[in-house]
Amino acid sequence: MTYVSFPASRKKDFTAIGRLCIDLNANEINRPMEETMTFTKYVGGSPANITIGMSRLGMETAFIGKIAGDQMGRFIQSYLEKNGIDTSNVVTDNTGAVTGLAFTEIKSPTDCSILMYRDNVADLLLQASEVQEQLIADSKVLLISGTALAQSPSREAVIQALTYAKKHGTVIVFDLDYRPYTWTSDEETAVYYNLAAEKCDIILGTREEFDMMETFENNPDHNDQVTAQKWFDFAAKIVVIKHGKEGSIAYTREGLSHRANSYPARVVKTFGAGDSYAAGFLYGLMQGWTIERSMSYGSAAASIVISSHSCSDAMPSVEQVDDYIERCNRGEIVPS
Ligand SMILES: Nc1ncnc2c1ncn2[C@@H]1O[C@H](COP(=O)(O)OP(=O)(O)OP(=O)(O)O)[C@@H](O)[C@H]1O
Numbered sequence: 073m074t075y076v077s078f079p080a081s082r083k084k085d086f087t088a089i090g091r092l093c094i095d096l097n098a099n100e101i102n103r104p105m106e107e108t109m110t111f112t113k114y115v116g117g118s119p120a121n122i123t124i125g126m127s128r129l130g131m132e133t134a135f136i137g138k139i140a141g142d143q144m145g146r147f148i149q150s151y152l153e154k155n156g157i158d159t160s161n162v163v164t165d166n167t168g169a170v171t172g173l174a175f176t177e178i179k180s181p182t183d184c185s186i187l188m189y190r191d192n193v194a195d196l197l198l199q200a201s202e203v204q205e206q207l208i209a210d211s212k213v214l215l216i217s218g219t220a221l222a223q224s225p226s227r228e229a230v231i232q233a234l235t236y237a238k239k240h241g242t243v244i245v246f247d248l249d250y251r252p253y254t255w256t257s258d259e260e261t262a263v264y265y266n267l268a269a270e271k272c273d274i275i276l277g278t279r280e281e282f283d284m285m286e287t288f289e290n291n292p293d294h295n296d297q298v299t300a301q302k303w304f305d306f307a308a309k310i311v312v313i314k315h316g317k318e319g320s321i322a323y324t325r326e327g328l329s330h331r332a333n334s335y336p337a338r339v340v341k342t343f344g345a346g347d348s349y350a351a352g353f354l355y356g357l358m359q360g361w362t363i364e365r366s367m368s369y370g371s372a373a374a375s376i377v378i379s380s381h382s383c384s385d386a387m388p389s390v391e392q393v394d395d396y397i398e399r400c401n402r403g404e405i406v407p408s
Pocket residue numbers: 277278314315316317318319320333334335336337339342343344345346347349370371372374375378
């Protein structure tokens with residue numbers, strides 16, 4: 073059964089809009105930030121990570137965003153290009169804005185946190201007038217991510233992109249990607265998340281992220297089915313609610329639900345799980361696979377990334393995901 077029809081014969085399979093940043097991941101793992109001395113630099117930012125993941129899986133990809141006009145911005149641009157991502161709509165800031173930094177603290181495989189430096193960041197300065205309509209018209213999928221809605225003018229740029237996607241029948245995916253920084257209140261967050269979600273075909277988020285968009289009165293038990301149902305009254309065809317190691321559940325407009333277990337992982341750090349899951353899941357759906365198989369593929373991709381040091385650089389190819397699934401099936405991968 074096909075739940076979402078992707079437009080045929082477009083130049084790009086997948087385009088994302090949002091933040092392009094730097095991850096500085098602790099080299100000395102299993103210790104607090106106070107005792108961490110060295111870091112490895114990677115391209116980061118959830119929508120960037122997902123695009124890199126889609127590209128590694130062989131999809132034709134592009135990115136819409138803004139980078140700082142400095143060495144960090146050039147590093148990001150060149151990494152995207154090396155990964156085969158079209159950067160013709162990656163705009164360079166000329167106001168002196170900086171690149172967002174995410175310092176990751178890896179205290180243990182289950183206790184990880186991120187220290188963000190996001191004052192005057194270039195990615196939030198993307199303007200509506202800088203979003204290329206033709207690129208969205210040429211893409212099968214547009215992915216938006218919640219963080220880009222946190223401030224103007226990036227907020228308007230995302231809304232402009234949604235308008236173009238609607239006009240051209242581009243499938244819209246919303247990765248909620250809630251990060252508390254840059255939002256000023258819970259009410260502001262809920263307003264903009266709900267406004268964007270109404271327009272989206274596929275919505276992906278964790279239970280906690282969906283909780284941000286709901287009131288206690290409407291869903292006192294934090295029930296996944298109740299959460300998903302709301303979006304089927306708007307444009308959504310699939311709503312996926314992720315529960316970390318416990319797996320994920322996908323609900324469809326037809327009233328079905330599908331559950332996927334996580335794969336075993338030798339976890340180094342937990343961040344990057346959601347981004348790799350999104351890439352694997354969307355790749356599967358775009359191949360015409362069932363929702364279950366697509367979710368399972370996303371879960372395997374997630375286990376590969378959380379077993380690695382980076383998010384972006386560890387995004388797996390088709391061969392790597394297939395091999396991982398086979399090794400798990402043979403019982404060769406035992407969780408740490
Ligand atoms: N500890 C774990 N072991 C195995 N798989 C995991 C683990 N944590 C997450 N996953 C896999 O990754 C998927 C997405 O994880 P999660 O629900 O944590 O998303 P997320 O919070 O968006 O991730 P992120 O930490 O990147 O923001 C899960 O459905 C599961 O398949």
